[in-house]
């Protein structure tokens with residue numbers, strides 16, 4: 001059997017009875033006398049059942065192994081728990097302990113056993129659910145036989161045990177075992193102080209300054225010193241009324257001590273809204289709250305994460321077409337693709353080099369920023385993808401990576417007209433009187449496209465169509481949209497575009513080619529929602545020229 005501990009007159013061991021763990025307390029009784037009272041008390045203790053009282057299992061009267069067997073409670077005594085520094089206590093936990101003791105004691109006071117008589121923190125044991133149960137109550141006639149057997153015991157009960165004993169019992173009963181309900185309340189008060197301070201009874205927090213021997217303490221209590229000698233109270237953040245209750249419990253006059261029903265009531269009031277149930281139930285409630293808080297936290301973090309993800313995706317979509325980015329995100333390998341027919345747009349600011357030469361670097365940056373902000377706002381209304389900007393050159397494509405039939409030519413043509421219009425109204429901040437002019441070239445043809453590079457990856461277009469489109473721009477004229485024959489052929493199919501012949505143009509690598517000017521689109525042409533707002537915007541802009549680069553966004 002494992003030894004659990006023991007007082008001076010008995011030893012507590014762990015045993016197995018009918019396959020179940022039990023606490024076995026051996027009593028050092030030389031000559032056992034099983035009187036009527038002993039039998040009556042054994043019956044009383046056998047009959048008593050309460051969640052906060054240790055269950056009595058049996059009694060073995062076989063000398064010299066006289067043992068009491070009771071329910072084994074797994075976590076040891078309350079004193080053991082309070083001595084364990086790794087175990088933290090807070091007020092809800094303290095109240096759960098106090099509540100359990102109060103319940104057990106109240107039940108005992110109403111039972112035929114009537115009072116505990118040896119209530120102390122070693123006789124409060126803690127189970128696996130942190131429920132506190134009172135033990136070693138009752139059987140007073142039996143234990144009295146142990147007490148009287150002085151041959152076995154030098155000092156009994158141990159002086160330490162008397163630290164919980166009420167002054168009136170210390171005075172009237174040399175063993176301190178007589179006991180009474182008010183005596184229990186005094187012991188309860190001492191335990192309250194232990195629970196709150198975690199110190200041993202009467203132990204001082206300033207150990208070096210006040211070292212009292214148990215004998216000295218008991219002497220002072222017994223003598224009824226004025227003011228009464230009681231444990232110091234180091235209550236931090238204690239709930240209102242708690243200290244009053246504690247002081248009343250250890251009152252010198254037993255009649256002034258509250259009874260258990262009144263203690264229960266007080267406790268109910270003090271702990272209102274604090275969850276005074278069992279510790280584990282409180283713990284579960286707190287864990288539930290914690291889980292809810294955690295869920296909220298996760299929700300907040302998730303939405304913050306999604307917000308960040310959205311931002312980084314938006315950033316990604318600025319360098320790679322959305323469709324391609326989606327493919328890459330889904331873990332698909334994006335191979336370079338060839339497209340049979342796309343339309344490519346190039347534009348360039350006329351006289352940009354000269355303008356830059358006579359402007360400061362910051363003025364050039366501001367100018368390009370204003371210009372591209374204007375452009376970017378416009379192209380968002382068309383099914384196009386901005387490939388890149390190189391200095392003052394702006395390159396846009398339609399028809400890839402998502403095919404759009406022949407729409408690419410129309411989208412680019414409409415966008416070009418709209419950009420030219422915007423340039424007409426564009427104000428150069430540092431040269432307000434100067435008109436901005438732009439050359440635009442568009443060309444339709446096959447091309448290859450794909451993501452190139454690992455660092456700063458870019459979606460790039462390759463092929464002759466790119467070069468030709470660029471040459472259409474460079475061989476164009478200010479404020480005109482220079483259209484290649486392939487683009488014109490497709491634009492003609494829509495029958496809305498006004499196109500004039502420019503004549504033969506020498507295109508590098510292609511020889512002489514007849515090219516065209518895109519003049520406009522017929523007014524009765526189908527006006528898309530986007531176009532409508534674009535027109536509306538330019539009308540407003542003409543009426544009220546924007547100050548500080550402010551744009552009107554279409555609201556559909």
Ligand SMILES: Nc1nc2c(ncn2[C@@H]2O[C@H](COP(=O)(O)OP(=O)(O)OP(=O)(O)O)[C@@H](O)[C@H]2O)c(=O)[nH]1
Nearest residue numbers: 004005006007012023072073074076077122123136
């Ligand atoms: N784990 C466990 N430990 C127990 C149990 N009952 C008692 N103990 C331990 O055994 C120690 C000694 O208990 P006892 O022999 O009753 O001694 P005591 O409680 O100091 O004094 P008295 O009850 O007055 O004799 C207690 O302090 C506990 O640490 C139990 O059911 N489970």
Ligand SMILES: [Mg+2]
Nearest residue numbers: 122123135136
């Ligand atoms: Mg005990």
